[in-house]
Amino acid sequence: MKAKTIKSNITTGMETQRRSTQVFDSFTQESSGNLRWIADSQDNLIYVNQSFLQYFNKGVEIVNHNINHIFPKNIADLFSRAHRMTRKEAKPQHTNMSSKHEDGRAISLLINSFSIDPAHVAAEAVNIHPISEISANGKSPSNLEPEQDPKNLYLSRATSEAIWEWDIVNSIVFRNQQLQKMTGFIHNEKNDLLWWFDRIHLADRERVQHSVAAVLDNKQISWQEEYQFQCADGTFKVIHDRGIVIYENELPVRMIGSLQDLTEIKQLRVQLLEERITHQKEIAESIIDAQERERVRLGNELHDNVNQILTTARLYLDMMNPTDAHDIDVRTKTREFILMAYEEIRKLSKDLVSPQIKAESLATGIQDLINDITGAGSFKIDFDYDDSIWVTKSMKITLYRITQEQLKNVIQYSEAKQIKVELRSRPEGIMLKISDDGKGFDAKTAKQGIGLSNIYERANLFGGLVDLETAPGKGCSLTLLMPM
Structure with missing residues (x-):
């Protein structure tokens, strides 16, 4: 029996230690704008967050030092x-800290503390205005309705932050002037939690409701969410909302x-992203334009200069008797080889110099390409395609070249009898899909080939996504999605 008791105590101790470690990790890793410390x-501070350091104007060197050596006695x-109260009661405690900084500034914190284990206390505090200063003459502050009791309100009139307080017991929500200014709703309107x-925007509403309920159900200390909120003028603002329980x-x-209004930050991020996309498209267009000019130059060089040399060689050959x-x-x-060289150069020149698809639709250009290819093989x-496509x-x-490259790969390697091209x-964005009933291949090794590499590189220039589905004996399907 004694052995079982010892084993049980050890197991319980290990479980307690595991839970303490989980709480410690969660508390120190979770981002919070409130003051946090352990x-x-x-009473050595073994952890403080950035908000704590900023509030008390301290540096990280205070970590692992005793509070009596860090702060004045008061x-x-x-x-x-x-x-001490938290350790003694062995349950979460809620206290107010009212004092003055060394430079004379007022300190007013609402502290929510709890024991991680018998030796360690974790605490989170929100900066509030002293209750005694909420109303110096005993009257309600100007930003509250007269019937509201200032003793129940831990909100600051002086702070520039948009602050709220939810009285869960009485189902009442108080909001300061800055928050009312942010949303455009005045306090005497019906603005309870519901x-x-x-x-809240429909896309975010259920998530926010569930997260609030989860915090309370799980007896968690802090909560934060980001969502879109509809203001009084009908516009939506992106809000970062955080609180402590x-x-x-x-x-x-x-x-x-x-609350923190992230609307402008989000808009700037979107604007920056759009500018990056525009810049990327400009670079892509410049690269494509340069590639096409080089192709035209090479095509003309082959057609005119090399063909001229072959023609001269043929004339000299015909002079021989x-x-x-x-x-x-x-x-x-020799004459046959020269004619074969003529034909190969003609094909290369035609491949290098794209047809006049600048004036034609993409579908027409691809159809002409298919017509030229179909006449040279025993495949269908x-x-x-969709008629409404504009690019x-x-x-x-780019889409024309990818189609050309993939069809060449299929015809050269797949032994396919049936090929299907879709442009949707x-x-x-625009979807281009090319599938065949050929012999297929190992996609991992094939991606290293020049043909598929060219396709991936062209797609990447426009932020496109390439999906390749194939296996030996299973044919091949290449799907490209190009964002507009």
Whole structure:
């Protein structure tokens, strides 16, 4: 029996340590705009976040130092009292810290603290305006309705942040003037929590509601979400909303938080992304234009200069009048090789110099390409396309070249009898799909080939996505999606 008890104690201890580690990791890794710290049993600060350092104007060197050596006695005593109470009660505590910084500035923090384990206390605090200063003459602040009791309100009139407080017990939400200014709604309108949820964009509403419920159900300390909120003028703002939960007797009684308007930041990010995309398209168009000019130059060089050399060689060959049977045979073979070179150069020139698809539609250019190819083989090519497709000149050339490259690969290697080309307009862009019933291949090794590499490189210039589905004996399907 004693052995079982020892084993049980060890197991329980290990489980407690595991949970403590999880809580510690979660608390220190989660981003929060509120002040966060962890103190050991001797009140050494073993962790502080950036907000803590900024609020008290301290550097990271305070970590692993005792609070009595970091702060003046009036502040250190408040920390010690909060930590001591948390350890003694062994449950979350909620205390106010009201004092003054060394430079005379007021300190007013609402602290939510809990024990990670018997030796360590973790705490999160929100900066609030002292309750005693909310109304110096005992009257309600100007930004609150007269019937609201300022003693129940931990909001700052002086802060520039948009702050809210949710009285969970009484289902009342208080918001300061800055928040009202941000949203355009005044406080005397019906704006409880359900009303607020109804103003959240439909795409975000359910997620936000579930996250709030999850925080309360799981007795978590902090919460944050990003969502779109509809203001009084009907426009939507992108909001970063965060808060901390206050518990009494392990029940949530209040939630205090702040809003940050991210709309302008989001718009700038979108604008920056659009500028990057535009710049990328300009670069892609320049590259495509340069490639096509070089192709035209090479095509003309082959057609004019090399063909001229071959023509001269043929003239000299025809001037020869051999009488020997062997020499006659050599001249005949040479003439055949020259004619073969003519034909190869003609094909290369035609491949290099794209047809006049600048003026034609992309579908017409691809159809002409298919017509030229079909007459030279024992295979059938079906072409289905949408009539409403419009693309830029450079993308038109790119899609044409990809079709040309893939059809050449299929005809040369696949032994296919049936080939299908599809050109479709999709909400996300232009889809080009080329499939065949050939012998297929191993996609991993084939991607290293020049043909497919060219296709991937061309697609990447426009941010396109290439999907290759193939296997030995299973044919091949290449799908390209080009964003518009």
